[in-house]
Amino acid sequence: xxxxxxxxxxxxxxxxxxxxxxxxxxxxxxxxxxxxxxxxxxxxxxxxxxxxxxxxxxxxxxxxxxxxxxxxxxxxxxxxxxxxxxxxxxxxxxxxxxxxxxxxxxxxxxxxxxxxxxxxxxxxxxxxxxxxxxxxxxxxxxxxxxxxxxxxxxxxxxxxxxxxxxxxxxxxxxxxxxxxxxxxxxxxxxxxxxxxxxxxxxxxxxxxxxxxxxxxxxxxxxxx
Amino acid sequence: xxxxxxxxxxxxxxxxxxxxxxxxxxxxxxxxxxxxxxxxxxxxxxxxxxxxxxxxxxxxxxxxxxxxxxxxxxxxxxxxxxxxxxxxxxxxxxxxxxxxxxxxxxxxxxxxxxxxxxxxxxxxxxxxxxxxxxxxxxxxxxxxxxxxxxxxxxxxxxxxxxxxxxxxxxxxxxxxxxxxxxxxxxxxxxxxxxxxxxxxxxxxxxxxxxxxxxxxxxxxxxxxxxxxxxxxxxxxxxxxxxxxxxxxxxxxxxxxxxxxxxxxxxxxx
Numbered sequence: 001x002x003x004x005x006x007x008x009x010x011x012x013x014x015x016x017x018x019x020x021x022x023x024x025x026x027x028x029x030x031x032x033x034x035x036x037x038x039x040x041x042x043x044x045x046x047x048x049x050x051x052x053x054x055x056x057x058x059x060x061x062x063x064x065x066x067x068x069x070x071x072x073x074x075x076x077x078x079x080x081x082x083x084x085x086x087x088x089x090x091x092x093x094x095x096x097x098x099x100x101x102x103x104x105x106x107x108x109x110x111x112x113x114x115x116x117x118x119x120x121x122x123x124x125x126x127x128x129x130x131x132x133x134x135x136x137x138x139x140x141x142x143x144x145x146x147x148x149x150x151x152x153x154x155x156x157x158x159x160x161x162x163x164x165x166x167x168x169x170x171x172x173x174x175x176x177x178x179x180x181x182x183x184x185x186x187x188x189x190x191x192x193x194x195x196x197x198x199x200x201x202x203x204x205x206x207x208x209x210x211x212x213x214x215x216x217x218x219x220x221x222x223x224x
Numbered sequence: 225x226x227x228x229x230x231x232x233x234x235x236x237x238x239x240x241x242x243x244x245x246x247x248x249x250x251x252x253x254x255x256x257x258x259x260x261x262x263x264x265x266x267x268x269x270x271x272x273x274x275x276x277x278x279x280x281x282x283x284x285x286x287x288x289x290x291x292x293x294x295x296x297x298x299x300x301x302x303x304x305x306x307x308x309x310x311x312x313x314x315x316x317x318x319x320x321x322x323x324x325x326x327x328x329x330x331x332x333x334x335x336x337x338x339x340x341x342x343x344x345x346x347x348x349x350x351x352x353x354x355x356x357x358x359x360x361x362x363x364x365x366x367x368x369x370x371x372x373x374x375x376x377x378x379x380x381x382x383x384x385x386x387x388x389x390x391x392x393x394x395x396x397x398x399x400x401x402x403x404x405x406x407x408x409x410x411x412x413x414x415x416x417x418x419x420x421x422x423x424x425x426x427x428x429x430x431x432x433x434x435x436x437x438x439x440x441x442x443x444x445x446x447x448x449x450x451x452x453x454x455x456x457x458x459x460x461x462x463x464x465x466x467x468x469x470x471x472x473x474x475x476x477x478x479x480x481x482x483x484x485x486x487x488x489x490x491x492x493x
Contacts, residue, residue: 093243094243095243105271107271107288108273108284108285108287108288109270109271109287109288109291110284110287110339111291111340111342114342115342124270125268128268128269128270128271131239131271132237132239132242132269133239133242133243134242156284
């Protein structure tokens with residue numbers, strides 16, 4: 001057993017548990033601040049200090065294991081105002097981003113965001129790429145952002161990373177990435193009703209028939 | 225000053241160049257390429273902060289610039305680069321001053337090294353240069369490729385502040401710089417002398433009180449005009465922005481980046 005301090009109160013929990021499981025062991029029930037439990041949804045931010053360490057660390061409660069003597073608090077949300085925009089009316093450049101997120105020019109390259117990121121993203125590099133007007137590079141750097149907001153809680157420039165990066169990815173996807181031609185063709189086929197007969201046939205099938213069809217399907221160039 | 229004739233430099237563009245002064249970058253890179261000077265842009269670089277903090281304990285404002293210098297240090301170790309070239313005088317000024325502060329104050333370097341625990345230590349010694357120094361150090365190359373004559377140009381050179389002040393980092397005599405005039409004279413470009421070439425354009429006052437800038441720029445520009453200039457040449461994107469508050473398209477006097485002027489001289493192909 002190890003002793004952890006949740007908001008200053010001591011709890012004895014088994015060694016090796018994640019913070020999330022340890023708190024549940026201690027009797028807490030998560031209504032908010034918990035989601036996929038697999039480190040992908042970004043809902044369970046946690047902030048903690050370990051004994052003998054001056055640094056305040058952050059992580060995901062479902063991914064961070066408890067350590068003896070650690071003090072922690074759950075930090076599932078970083079408060080920030082979400083800007084509203086029409087993505088198809090925006091130009092994919094720094095000017096657009098400065099309009100909604102002027103605070104990015106306050107970045108001093110301290111790298112606290114990168115150190116906080118549970119996804120190990122190069123967050124500071126992404127902010128600097130935006131400042132360098134390189135939206136595509138920024139979008140690729142933060143493609144795996146799970147919007148947990150932990151970087152924003154550590155940022156001395158008060159940057160709203162989750163919404164900023166969401167805008168960057170949207171600008172990139174909407175205006176900079178080339179269109180997926182095959183998707184457009186398929187959508188056109190569907191709209192024109194080319195697959196209606198096939199669909200209605202499927203809709204009338206029994207579960208057994210569907211299952212047989214599914215298990216015997218040909219994948220990736222298997223058909224004639 | 226022998227190092228200036230080296231032909232391979234790392235390149236730090238700076239944020240302004242990448243958004244508000246794209247034409248300055250385009251002409252400068254074209255010019256250097258034609259001169260046979262090779263540039264390699266840093267793979268990662270960080271905003272220099274645009275203004276060096278003058279507070280003695282404001283070490284935080286050195287972090288971005290120091291990261292850039294460390295990035296340059298890594299590449300210099302692997303390749304044969306003689307320095308880090310800048311186009312923007314603000315960037316030049318900040319990076320050069322960070323070098324100066326860290327050289328003179330080992331404690332500050334120590335604090336920064338501790339703070340940037342994920343980075344290697346900055347070993348000082350990254351030689352920051354401005355494009356004007358490289359051009360002036362390679363006049364022979366310019367002469368070789370200068371095919372055009374700019375007989376109709378009468379050029380007033382406007383230096384602004386940040387290449388010349390403080391004097392410890394100045395590229396020339398801060399009171400009476402002549403480096404650009406000498407460069408242009410040796411390329412047979414007519415120079416107009418006037419007394420305001422190192423006068424401040426008003427800088428960031430453009431953001432809070434435009435009149436300060438307009439008054440100052442009017443003084444600079446009218447003096448150049450009275451002395452018969454039809455071109456005022458600048459090397460700083462902010463000076464250019466401020467000059468253009470007064471100097472408009474179609475005026476008798478044109479504001480032109482030095483790089484563009486020189487591209488006219490060597491032809492743009």
